Amino acid sequence: MDFLFDYISVNTFWTILFTIHALLAVALLGALTHQAAAVLAPPRVGEAEGFVRRFRSVSAPSYAAVVCLLWVLAFIFGGWIYAKYRIYVRIPIEQEGFYKTLGAFELKEHLSSIGLGLLPFYWYLWKNAANITYASTRKWVTIVLAAICWYTFLAGHIVNNVRGFGL
């Protein structure tokens, strides 16, 4: 990896990794929100065409594999930059006394891990999308993952606003 630093600075390298992590998170958030809307409030027969109907009319099963892939990739990039965060971001935030911000980020770390553990079962439920006996569990597992994703996205955004990786 060191050869990269002949071309870009160390800060640029970590900022690129962080940006990839953030973009993966945006894609994951969009996919999970569409899927959660589709299971929570499926379009009604005869409902007028419009943004809301189109938003929740997606084919939810087709999102499952992409959601798993994006979650894992975002998690890997997040775990990679986490070591740098611990030294170069968290310590200055501690010194500033922004403890609630740190707490929000700690909760993000816990919830995203629990979400990661849920992914195999989530994938199994959507792989068997035709089995209606899984419908209720499938719906709630999807909603829980979407809620975790929203929280982690917002908490990460807040921490980045307080002190992100600088160029």
Add this chain to the structure above:
Amino acid sequence: MNTTTDTSIPTLSPWGTFTLVFGICFAILYVVCDMAALPLFTYHPGTDRIDLGYAPARRDEGPAMYWYGWLASSSLGAAILSVLAALLPDKIRSKIPLALAWVVPVVLLPVLIYSLMFYWRW
């Protein structure tokens, strides 16, 4: 997509049981590892040092990180329990409530928030 047709009682294949039990056990073990300080290893990012189990931060070497170790501990524990659950007879496997997959994370949320009490200073 699998085109399994409807059945009155939700049943899981051994792989399905593995994934369900893994999700439940991983969440519980993760919280236990966090609250009881049980990482499989400790990472010191300042020096790239790795210690087995829990190790406090070393003087002049920066902070210690336990999150990677918690993930490893809870993954290992959950994988072992999930394999055992998948080996159970159908009759017993079918009694594991599917709803635990999402109820457990929801129930653990207040526990996690409480575990972070140190940070909620006003």
